[in-house]
Amino acid sequence: MFLSFFLLLRQHGLPVTLSEYLTLLNALRSDVGGVTIDDFYYLSKTTLVKHEQHLDLFDRLFGNWVSEQPDGSALSENLPDVPPDWLKNALSLNLSDEEKAALDAAGGLDALYERLRTLLAEQQNRHEGGSEWIGTGGTSPFGTAGYAPKGFNVDKSAEGQGNRTASKVWENRAYKNLDDGIELNTRNMKMAMRRLRILTREGAADELDLDETILETSRNGGYLDIKLHPSRQNRVKVLILFDVGGSMDEHIDLCNQLFSAARYQFKHLEFLYFHNCVYETLWKDNSRRRERLLTYEVLHKYNKEYKVIFVGDAAMSPYEITQSRGSVEHYNEEAGIVWLDRFKRQYPHLVWLNPSPAGYWQYTHSTTLIRDWSGNRMFPLTLAGLGQAMKSLKNPKVTFEG
Numbered sequence: 001m002f003l004s005f006f007l008l009l010r011q012h013g014l015p016v017t018l019s020e021y022l023t024l025l026n027a028l029r030s031d032v033g034g035v036t037i038d039d040f041y042y043l044s045k046t047t048l049v050k051h052e053q054h055l056d057l058f059d060r061l062f063g064n065w066v067s068e069q070p071d072g073s074a075l076s077e078n079l080p081d082v083p084p085d086w087l088k089n090a091l092s093l094n095l096s097d098e099e100k101a102a103l104d105a106a107g108g109l110d111a112l113y114e115r116l117r118t119l120l121a122e123q124q125n126r127h128e129g130g131s132e133w134i135g136t137g138g139t140s141p142f143g144t145a146g147y148a149p150k151g152f153n154v155d156k157s158a159e160g161q162g163n164r165t166a167s168k169v170w171e172n173r174a175y176k177n178l179d180d181g182i183e184l185n186t187r188n189m190k191m192a193m194r195r196l197r198i199l200t201r202e203g204a205a206d207e208l209d210l211d212e213t214i215l216e217t218s219r220n221g222g223y224l225d226i227k228l229h230p231s232r233q234n235r236v237k238v239l240i241l242f243d244v245g246g247s248m249d250e251h252i253d254l255c256n257q258l259f260s261a262a263r264y265q266f267k268h269l270e271f272l273y274f275h276n277c278v279y280e281t282l283w284k285d286n287s288r289r290r291e292r293l294l295t296y297e298v299l300h301k302y303n304k305e306y307k308v309i310f311v312g313d314a315a316m317s318p319y320e321i322t323q324s325r326g327s328v329e330h331y332n333e334e335a336g337i338v339w340l341d342r343f344k345r346q347y348p349h350l351v352w353l354n355p356s357p358a359g360y361w362q363y364t365h366s367t368t369l370i371r372d373w374s375g376n377r378m379f380p381l382t383l384a385g386l387g388q389a390m391k392s393l394k395n396p397k398v399t400f401e402g
Contacts, residue, residue, distance in 0.1 A: 002028075005065045009048065012061055016048045023047055037066060053383055205229050237268040239302050239347075243312025244273050244286060251355040254381060255311060258353070270302060276316040277336030278343065279327060295339060299346050307393045308347040313356045314370040314378070321369050340373055348396055351389045352378040358385070358400075376400050 006021045024047040028040075041062060049058050205228035212227035219225075240262060242255060262269055272282040272293070281292035319326035321336045344350060352370060354361065358380040361367045371378040376399040379389040385400070392398040 005044070005062075008061055008065055009058070012057065014048070014054055014057055014061065015050065020048050235268070236266060237302075237306045238262065238266045238270070238309065239306045240269070240271045240309045240311060241278065241282070242271065242273050243276060243310075243314075245275050247313055247315045248355075251313065251381075254355050258311065258381070270306075272298065274312075275329060276312070277320050277327070278339045279330075279332045279336060280334070280339070295342075299342060304347055306347060306349075308343060308350040309389070309393075310350070310352040311355070311381075312352070313354055314352070314361075314367040315356070315364050316366045318365045318369060321366055337369075337373065340370075344373070349393045350374070350377065350396075351392050353381050353386070353389060354378055355381040 002021075002025065006016065006024075009016045024044055027043055027047065044062070045055070045058060049055060207229055209227040209229040212229070213225065216225040216227055217223065240259070242259070248255070259271070262271075272284060273286060273289075274282050278295060280295050282295055282298060283289050283292045285291065317326065317328070320328065321340075324333055324335050325331045326335065352374045354367070356367075361371060361378070367378075375396075377389075377392050377396070379385040379392070379400050388398065388400060
């Protein structure tokens with residue numbers, strides 16, 4: 001029974017191992033997980049899921065697996081849908097303590113399931129404020145926005161969730177927003193950027209080297225010989241160039257989060273701004289945009305050890321990339337692609353992060369041009385995309401899988 005669950009997870013790409021499966025079986029034998037399906041859900045999730053990006057997939061697969069078990073068929077497959085107008089909240093109740101106490105007994109989940117089946121077969125109309133039928137604002141154990149200490153909330157999206165004491169929330173999935181395709185938040189970005197860290201030991205020897213201390217002490221016949229070595233530090237150097245203005249205005253919040261995460265994760269971080277495409281000048285401060293830096297100076301200042309990240313939607317007129325004097329802001333003597341090629345020659349570890357959904361890229365000519373220029377190292381600003389980008393910065397052969 002449990003082997004089929006384990007194989008289902010593996011079949012759909014969830015990274016679960018045989019040792020984790022054996023740990024789960026040992027926990028079940030020791031009664032750690034209890035005996036209910038909810039207990040098994042929490043135990044298996046704790047044992048088998050190692051990263052929050054897999055929680056949504058695990059929830060879906062667990063639901064599919066339970067529905068296929070002989071004694072665990074999904075209610076949604078056996079019961080008709082509840083008409084939405086039955087669940088429009090029209091009133092609320094103020095019950096006394098005695099009335100609430102009288103409601104605090106429903107006969108357990110099995111009895112609730114059977115009663116719900118019967119009601120869905122019999123009820124024909126909307127109901128509110130009652131004690132038996134499916135509706136709103138009453139004391140029935142079925143519906144929403146009422147008082148029933150042990151019941152089913154059959155409308156998890158309804159506003160005003162009443163007393164919030166439902167035993168079950170119909171088809172609720174608590175980790176719906178943790179798919180690896182979601183747009184990032186600052187915490188997720190920090191976790192993804194950790195993959196780029198390059199830890200090296202440089203500088204003064206100020207940290208205890210326990211292994212060498214034990215080895216040398218043993219060689220000295222037990223006389224303590226303390227050995228030190230430099231502490232490990234993240235030595236990676238990163239240069240980020242942000243596209244600002246125009247169509248990028250709608251991505252300001254996401255870029256702010258990316259910048260905050262990068263400042264937290266990388267000790268050696270430099271950043272500059274451009275608009276649409278890089279040309280002969282860049283700038284450091286948007287509030288003093290006229291104070292520009294020559295792009296040639298930037299190329300000479302930051303050596304090839306820097307990992308370069310372009311951030312922009314690459315949405316512009318194709319002439320801004322391919323033609324001299326094609327910029328919308330000034331008459332550039334050299335085409336944008338010329339400056340882009342200079343960056344690519346200088347920095348072998350280079351990627352482009354695009355905050356626009358990857359499915360839209362093919363419909364914008366300029367985006368296709370930039371993607372081709374990058375050697376398919378343009379990645380979407382999602383959790384999965386940022387993770388691939390960090391891998392590509394360490395190994396330029398890694399390209400976008402999408």
